[in-house]
Amino acid sequence: MGILNLFIVASNPVLKVLLVTAVGSFLALDRIDILGEDARKHINRVVFVVFGPALVASNLAKTITYETMIKLWFMPLNIFITFLIGSALGWMLIQITRPPSHLRGLILGCCAAGNMGFILIIIIPAVCREKGSPFGAPDVCSTYGLSYSSLSMAIGAVYLWSYVYNIVRVSSSKSTKGLDDSTSSSLEEPSKVLNGSCAEPLLSKDLPGLEIRADHFALPCTSSEATPQVPILVKFRQYLQKFSEKINLKSLFAPSTIAVMVGFFVGVVPQIRRLMIGESAPLRVIEDSAYLLGEGAIPTITLIMGGNLLRGLKGSDIQVSLIVGIIAVRYIALPLLGILIIKGALHFGLVHPDPLYMFILHLQFAVPPAMNIGTITQLFGAGERECSVIQLWAYGLASLSLTRWSTFFMWFVA
Template identity: 80%
Template sequence: MAILDLFIAASIPVLKVLLVTSLGSFLALDRINIMGGDARNHMNKVAFFVFFPALVASNLAKTITYESMKKLWFLPLNIFITYLIGSVLGWLLIKISRPPSHLRGLVFGCCAAGNMGPMLIIIIPAVCREKGSPFGAPDVCSTYGLAYSSLSMAIGAIFLWSYVYNIVRVYSRRGTEGIDDSTSNSSEIPSKVLNGSCTEPLLSKDLTVLDNHADRFSLPRTTLEAIQQVSISVKFRQCLKMLSEKINNLKELLTPSTIAAIAGFFVGVVPQIRRSMIGESAPLRVFEESASLLGEGAIPAITLIMGANLLRGLQGSDIRASLIVGIIVVRYIVLPPLGILIIKWALHFGLLHPDPLYMFVLRLQFAVPPAMNIGTITQLFGTGERECSVIMLWAYGLASVSLTLWSTYFMWLAA
């Protein structure tokens, strides 16, 4: 197959993303001001709580079955490997570049989390429809490609909102803990000084210590019992506090996208529920169709938000250029070749079935740019927003070249 046809088939989906992203940047201009700061914040929340969970649940319910899960077991493992290798490379980048503490979670997230959702959902069906595609009939390719992309999006959402979300949360708190602790400690000293006189002696001159009268310093029995009761109550409150923190961590893990992924798996895998909700003759198809209708707004909404956030990157920030270069090297130069070797190794040992489209998706998971929802996470915690915009500006600007070249090469391997 001609390499030019493969290059055209790989470039069209990337151009679609760039067009929608450019529209988002245009709407965020000051003289247009349709997607200003408040609009982006509200749109982020709608996408986080409504659009993206609906997209994950509806696509999984329609395309994932128990039989397909047995064939696609390596795909979640492959995503885990991308996060694992990306995290190790991100840790090395942090050790070399030494960014501020509140930006380290952002660096970890950009190196570990690829755009497993909207990017694959857009690219795979568009590649299937191109006449230069090596993946056979467009309808069959689109059906299976949607299944692979939906599973990638669901698993990627679980990893993103459980791993990257909490990494950014922890490092965003570390950036302010030192200041808060020093302030609280310094405020305690003056309060103790003001409560007493610094000129008075701590011990009275008339007080003498008698070695042979140690019982004078022993506490009454009632006092000891009261102290024991207080210590028990303090320990009980500490246990309740620890339990409350564990519950809060569990709530943060079960984000809307994670819950939607679990629901989509449940509907798709259980035959009785699937027959009642999926299909033209299903009695409860209105629920699935409503979720699909909401999910259709996820990709344009998230892509427009990304374009609006990229505009902030044009204003610049204090982030060092070496940090941006390091993230780009990790995502576009180091990870894709490692992905090729891992897929080749897995195919050699019979860990995955030799479907060209399936292997194309697995390789592409190592070459996608950082996840767009990292920008949403930074906005939720109010830390590193401008730095994230600069990173995404450069990462997605270069993705138009990198992703096109890697996609062409991956299709050539599949052909």
């Protein structure tokens, strides 16, 4: 198939995303005010709690089986590699540009987490339905493409909410803590003088002759202030509690992650699958209801993205070098490295030579930053405007980048 025909096949799905995004931007205009800031926050929560999990669970339950999981084992590893390489490149970008501390989690997240779900679920079925698609019969291509895209979305959601969520949370908490420390330092100094600890010497150790006997000038400590012996089991429990608070393990059980577990359980267990999946399933109404809710996720989140991009037009104080660096990481460095990685995996027999499957593996390295990063920044109130600017440029250039890389990948794997 000619390059021009492949270019047309690759460009149509991207244009659909751009049109829906433009509608979202129009609805967010001040004179329209349908998708204002408050409306977007509330709808974001609905997508986070209802629409997104329903889409993940329904698609996984319908398309993933035990056999397909064994066949597609390399995809979770491939997505992990994209996060790993993106994080390394994002760390290098931070070392070069030296951004403010509250933006470092956002930068790492944008470099590491790609749009593994919604973009693929929009693009892949549309590519399959295009006349002249290199992936065979449209029905077969759509079925397998939906299966691959659903697994990609599920694994990407787990990585996103377990990794990006936490680095943005830690980054925002550090910046807030630093601000609180700087504002309260003037109040803490007098309290140290007036309420000195019994461990603080009354005379300075800098005086000559007092280096060795400075502890003689300390206030006597009461027995209640002595450090008790803590059992090893209690220490281990305290360590686990501190680790849990630092990493926030609750984010691992976000609604999308729970939906992944439910979808895998329903799809893999044959008895449950027969009860819920299929025209003759007695409980098919449950899967149909979840699928109905899930269908609202893609247009809703694309509309929200359009509203967020409009906010990015107002600008922010973010460095231009950061935007250029993120664009270079996501649209140049990652796709090129992905070609080498997947070529090597195919050479060593880690990937079965299915053109559609390989196309999706390649595309996972070339997608723009995940749209849910905007939701995460809104949850913590850190870097919202900067995230809007980054996504404005990233998704504005995605029409060119995705079309170019999709055309090349279809030619490369066909």
